[in-house]
Amino acid sequence: MKRWGRMLWALLSGPGRKGGTQGWAFSSWPPHSPLAGLVSATELVSHWTAVFEERGIPEARESSEYIVAHVLGAKTFQSLRPALRIQPLTPQQVQCIQELSSYRLQRMPVQYILGEWDFQGLSLKMAPPVFIPRPETEELVDWVLEEVAQRPCAADTQGSPLILEVGCGSGAIALSLLSQLPQSRVIAVDKGEAAICLTHENAQRLQLQDRIRIVPLDVTLERSWEHLSPWGPVDLVVSNPPYVFHQDMEQLAPEICSYEDPMALDGGKEGMDIIFHILALAPQLLKDFGSIFLEVDPRHPGLVGSWLRSRPDLHLNLRAVRGDFCGR
Amino acid sequence: MNRHLCVWLFRHPSLKGYYQCHIHLHSQQFRRTHLDTKMWLFRQNSNYILHSVFSKNWSRRYCYRDTRLLWKHKALHKYMEDLNKEYQKLDQCLQHISVNEGDRRSLNQRYAKLAPLTVIYQEIQEAEQAIEELESMCKSLNKQDEKQLQELALEERQTINEKINMLYNELFQSLVPKEKYDKNDVILEVTSGRTTGGDICQQFTQEIFDMYQNYSCYKHWNFELLNYTPADYGGLHHAAARISGNNVYKHLKYEGGIHRVQRIPEVGLSSRMQRIHTGTMSVIVLPQPDEIDVKVDPKDLRVDTFRARGAGGQHVNTTDSAVRLVHIPTGLVVECQQERSQIKNKEIALRVLRAKLYQQIVEKDKCQQQSVRKLQVGTRAQSERIRTYNFTQDRVTDHRIAYEVRDIKEFLCGEKALDQLIQRLLQSADEEAMAELLDENLKSAK
Numbered sequence: 001m002k003r004w005g006r007m008l009w010a011l012l013s014g015p016g017r018k019g020g021t022q023g024w025a026f027s028s029w030p031p032h033s034p035l036a037g038l039v040s041a042t043e044l045v046s047h048w049t050a051v052f053e054e055r056g057i058p059e060a061r062e063s064s065e066y067i068v069a070h071v072l073g074a075k076t077f078q079s080l081r082p083a084l085r086i087q088p089l090t091p092q093q094v095q096c097i098q099e100l101s102s103y104r105l106q107r108m109p110v111q112y113i114l115g116e117w118d119f120q121g122l123s124l125k126m127a128p129p130v131f132i133p134r135p136e137t138e139e140l141v142d143w144v145l146e147e148v149a150q151r152p153c154a155a156d157t158q159g160s161p162l163i164l165e166v167g168c169g170s171g172a173i174a175l176s177l178l179s180q181l182p183q184s185r186v187i188a189v190d191k192g193e194a195a196i197c198l199t200h201e202n203a204q205r206l207q208l209q210d211r212i213r214i215v216p217l218d219v220t221l222e223r224s225w226e227h228l229s230p231w232g233p234v235d236l237v238v239s240n241p242p243y244v245f246h247q248d249m250e251q252l253a254p255e256i257c258s259y260e261d262p263m264a265l266d267g268g269k270e271g272m273d274i275i276f277h278i279l280a281l282a283p284q285l286l287k288d289f290g291s292i293f294l295e296v297d298p299r300h301p302g303l304v305g306s307w308l309r310s311r312p313d314l315h316l317n318l319r320a321v322r323g324d325f326c327g328r
Numbered sequence: 329m330n331r332h333l334c335v336w337l338f339r340h341p342s343l344k345g346y347y348q349c350h351i352h353l354h355s356q357q358f359r360r361t362h363l364d365t366k367m368w369l370f371r372q373n374s375n376y377i378l379h380s381v382f383s384k385n386w387s388r389r390y391c392y393r394d395t396r397l398l399w400k401h402k403a404l405h406k407y408m409e410d411l412n413k414e415y416q417k418l419d420q421c422l423q424h425i426s427v428n429e430g431d432r433r434s435l436n437q438r439y440a441k442l443a444p445l446t447v448i449y450q451e452i453q454e455a456e457q458a459i460e461e462l463e464s465m466c467k468s469l470n471k472q473d474e475k476q477l478q479e480l481a482l483e484e485r486q487t488i489n490e491k492i493n494m495l496y497n498e499l500f501q502s503l504v505p506k507e508k509y510d511k512n513d514v515i516l517e518v519t520s521g522r523t524t525g526g527d528i529c530q531q532f533t534q535e536i537f538d539m540y541q542n543y544s545c546y547k548h549w550n551f552e553l554l555n556y557t558p559a560d561y562g563g564l565h566h567a568a569a570r571i572s573g574n575n576v577y578k579h580l581k582y583e584g585g586i587h588r589v590q591r592i593p594e595v596g597l598s599s600r601m602q603r604i605h606t607g608t609m610s611v612i613v614l615p616q617p618d619e620i621d622v623k624v625d626p627k628d629l630r631v632d633t634f635r636a637r638g639a640g641g642q643h644v645n646t647t648d649s650a651v652r653l654v655h656i657p658t659g660l661v662v663e664c665q666q667e668r669s670q671i672k673n674k675e676i677a678l679r680v681l682r683a684k685l686y687q688q689i690v691e692k693d694k695c696q697q698q699s700v701r702k703l704q705v706g707t708r709a710q711s712e713r714i715r716t717y718n719f720t721q722d723r724v725t726d727h728r729i730a731y732e733v734r735d736i737k738e739f740l741c742g743e744k745a746l747d748q749l750i751q752r753l754l755q756s757a758d759e760e761a762m763a764e765l766l767d768e769n770l771k772s773a774k
Contacts, residue, residue, distance in 0.1 A: 042558070062648045066668075076649075079666045082534070082556055082564070110647045118669035135633075135649065135670035136641050142671065244642050255645050265642050295641065 038088035041068050045077065048101050055105055058253065063110050067100045070114045075123075107254040120176035122206060130198045131264035133172035137240050140295045141176050143322060144238055147291065148181060160184045161235040164228070164285060166219055166278050167191075169264060171199030171212075173238055178208045185211045187231055191218035192261060219277045225284040233287040240295040241274040243267040271297050275304065282314055291319070407769045408449050408499075415442040448499045455492045459485060503765065504758045509615035509690060510578035515554070515683045516540055517568040521586075521608035529607035530563025532589040532717070535740050536609055537567050540583070542742030549573030554666060554680060568680070570616065577615045582728075582753040584613040585712050591719030604720055608713075616679070617686035624682060630654040633670060653677045660684050724749075729756050 039047075045064045052060035065077035071093050074080040089097075103113045111117040111126040118124070119133045120141055126132055148161055160183030165174045168188035178186055190196055196216050203209040217227055244265045249257070256265070267273050275294060282292060296304065301321040308316050418439045422432070462485050469478050518540075520533035544551040555568040571580070589607045593599045634648035650665035651673040662684070664677040716725045717736055724733045731752055739745040 059646060059648055066647060075668050076666055078556060079553055081553075082537075082558065082567075085558065086562070109645050111645075118667060118672065121667075121669055121672050131642075132645055134641060134645070138669065138671040240642075242642070248643065252643065253645065256643075260645070297641065 039094065040088055041072060041077075041080065041085045044068050044089065044094065044097060048097070051101070052104065057104060057107065058255075059110075063104050064101065066110050066114065067104065068097055071096045071100070075118065107258065109255045109259055112259060119170075119172040120180075122172075122176055122179060124170050124172055124175070124202045125198060125205065126170060127194070127198055128259050129261035130192070130195045131169040131260055133170060133240075137173060137295055138176075139322075140238070140240065140293060141173055144177060144236065144293050145180055147293075148184075148236070162232070163187070163236045163238060164234040165189070166237065166239040166281075167195075167241055167264065167274070168199050168214070169195050169240075171202045171214075173240060174199065174212055175202055175206055175208055177238070178211050179206065185213070187213045187215060187228060187234065189215045189217040189219065189228070191216065191220075192263065194261070195264075219281060220274070225281050228285060233290070234285055235287055235290050237278065237282065237286060237290070237292040239278055239293070241267065241278060243271040243275065243295070243297045243300065245269070245271040245297070267297075270303065271300065272303055272307070275300070276307065279304070279308070279314060279316060280311075282316055292316070404766060407766055408445075410769065411442055412446055412449060415439070415446045418442065445499065445502055448495055448502070452492060452495045452499070455488050455495065459488050459492075462488070500758075500762065504761050509581075510575055512577045513570065513572035513616035514577050514580050515568060515570050515614045515616055515680060516580065516583075517566070517612040517614070518564070519566045519610050519612075520559070520564060521610065527559065527561055527563050527595075528589055528591055528593055528605050529609055530559040530561075530565060531594075532563075532587075532591075532607055533567075533609040534558075534562075534564035536587060536611065537564055537569075539740045539742040539746065540571075540580075540611075541569070543746055544571050544573070544742075546743045546747065547573065547576075547579070549576055554664065554676065570679070572616070577613070578754070579750055580613045581615075582714075582750065582757065584611050585714035586610050588713055588716045589719065590716065590721075614683045614687040615690060616683050622682045622686045622689070624655070624678065624685070628656050630656060631674065649673050651677050653681050655681055655685070658685065658688070726753070729753060 045061070045068050048064035048067070049061045052063055057063060069075065069077040069080050072080060072084055072089075074084075077085075100113050104110065108128075109132060111132045112128050115126060116123050117126050117132065120138050124133075161181065163174070163177060163184060163186045165177075165186060165188045168174050168190045171188060174186040174188040178184060188199055190199065193216065196214055199212075199214050200209075203212050203214070213231065215227065217224055219225075242263065242265050244252070244267055246266055246269050249262065249266055252265070267275065275296065278294065279292065282290075286292070294304075301318065305318045308314065308318055418435055422435055422439060462481050466478060466481050469481070518533050518537045520529040522529070541551050550572045552570040552572070553567070554570055555566070557565045557567065559565045586608050587610070589609070590604055592602055592604055597603075598605060630653070632652040632654065634646055634650060647668075648665075649668055649670040650663065651670060652661065652663045653674070654661050660681060662677045662681045664673040664680070666676060667673045714726065714728060716727070717739075718725070719736055722734060722736050724736055724739050725731070726749060729752060731749060733739050733745055733749060735745070739749075
């Protein structure tokens with residue numbers, strides 16, 4: 001028990017750690033904790049679940065399962081090899097889990113703690129403050145893929161669509177499209193330097209760097225489209241733009257507001273600021289009969305529709321609106 | 329009934345000699361003899377080495393004769409003759425121009441199906457004839473002065489015999505009705521039975537699941553865990569896996585059913601008193617459908633996710649990617665939380681759901697077949713007890729073919745011992761199917 005205490009101390013008093021976290025760690029340590037002896041993955045998951053629950057951390061069980069599985073080299077606890085669940089862990093593994101869990105106690109999103117997450121079956125590196133892709137966006141990608149498959153006319157440019165992604169973040173949308181459309185090319189733009197770097201890195205990891213062009217660009221700036229025109233008009237524009245209403249920003253969970261870049265979320269007063277900019281780019285960048293795919297708030301389709309009617313010069317029609325898997 | 333024996337026979341060339349005697353002795357006692365000798369032979373086979381030494385002398389003498397006996401066997405002979413006639417008739421029919429398009433197509437299909445059979449049949453006939461000629465030549469040879477020639481003839485006869493055996497094997501393989509789903513991948517589910525004492529069921533379930541995992545590895549199949557619910561105190565409640573590879577369903581289809589265990593628990597009172605407990609677990613093997621086989625209408629599905637509650641999209645960041653699919657018309661429920669990506673979990677869940685729906689179709693199909701054919705192995709429902717693992721006697725018994733293996737530990741490794749049993753099961757299922765085929769043919773001729 002004493003040895004454990006010491007180890008913990010050394011860990012938490014390391015540079016960059018807040019003093020405040022020391023207190024909980026000691027107090028939450030039950031005197032006859034299973035951690036005193038050799039512990040298995042299953043026991044460790046229950047232990048950390050209890051700790052997280054006590055501290056009011058959301059998704060307590062999921063968080064501890066992901067962390068333990070990650071340290072043992074699996075993506076989810078469910079996919080962990082059965083034998084590994086009951087096998088005792090090495091002190092290094094326990095320590096590693098300890099360290100990662102302490103981040104979770106500070107409400108860091110699990111995706112940042114693990115440093116990676118899956119999107120459409122691709123493992124992508126995640127790093128704060130770059131926006132973490134949500135499962136709803138996986139459906140947006142599916143929709144785009146469906147439409148591309150149904151439109152042979154998009155195949156006139158050397159048999160492959162050219163796609164523009166606005167606000168690529170970690171590169172999730174762009175890279176998942178590239179991996180499923182082996183002939184396609186993507187121009188990914190983002191105004192955040194961290195996002196540009198992360199997209200570069202993820203493209204390298206997935207060996208997709210040859211078909212993606214990553215451009216630092218702020219679409220809200222005047223004449224920003226001129227930077228893109230050298231690559232010619234595109235077949236598709238895809239984006240998951242910031243669409244949270246400014247007034248809702250305060251209600252976001254600590255995981256989001258203290259770790260993720262608010263620039264990737266805050267869509268202004270009606271959540272439409274960036275959406276307008278993207279739609280306004282269309283005439284300059286989009287081919288005739290090209291399409292724009294956007295993920296928006298459930299309140300937005302009406303607003304987008306009426307705004308488009310007020311701007312006939314854009315020659316855009318709202319073609320379809322789809323709810324996500326939750327019916328939103 | 330004799331033909332059952334014969335058909336069975338040529339699959340075991342090494343046993344033939346001994347077997348031959350047997351037939352002569354018992355050929356009048358129909359069905360019972362059939363079963364008895366079969367069992368007897370399986371036991372003999374486990375003493376393979378001893379037996380093959382023993383049978384060497386016999387097989388020399390009887391080898392060709394017993395194939396001929398088989399050849400002369402009425403049912404098979406007649407069946408092949410019938411097919412041959414049909415083939416020739418088709419040949420004539422197809423040469424006539426008067427046949428209309430639709431008929432021609434179906435005739436062509438049947439023609440193409442029969443063609444390889446008749447080729448084999450003809451080759452067998454030719455080989456048979458060659459042997460007969462050789463034999464008459466041997467007889468006419470004078471023992472003293474033409475010894476060399478005699479030896480040559482013997483050798484020749486040996487090679488022709490081997491060829492005939494091979495041809496029979498080929499014929500057999502092409503005659504046995506092919507099962508529709510043999511090539512498919514499977515979803516394998518294990519569930520522990522209700523425990524009557526101790527935790528032997530859960531422990532046993534885990535051992536069996538591990539066995540199939542090892543077997544997949546042994547067969548170079550891909551084993552993908554879909555679901556794993558361990559028991560609280562060690563062992564396994566329920567687990568499912570997707571196994572993909574070459575002919576997976578063919579090999580695993582006879583593994584479905586109740587597996588029984590008999591052992592002394594490792595802990596508790598019974599352990600101290602050395603009392604033997606009996607427990608069960610069940611294995612379900614579902615053939616995995618191809619995309620086209622089962623269509624699931626999205627409207628029939630209810631998708632439950634953790635994110636369904638509260639706000640969505642950019643407003644929340646949840647990591648629970650578990651998906652539950654409910655198929656409304658059938659009430660089937662499938663869950664998946666194997667992946668971090670929710671859309672992948674949904675894909676996997678949908679795959680499992682398809683397999684389950686597919687299984688219902690297959691069962692229906694099988695029910696129809698069952699009323700026609702009653703195979704000993706083939707059509708057992710998955711709810712029947714198929715095998716007992718007796719740990720105290722260190723013995724595994726398969727109840728369908730009365731097959732026994734020693735050394736449970738080795739068996740549970742899921743390698744050679746299990747593979748041998750599975751091969752035996754396949755063999756007897758084939759034989760039953762073949763016997764059934766010939767039976768039907770005889771009946772219809774009457």
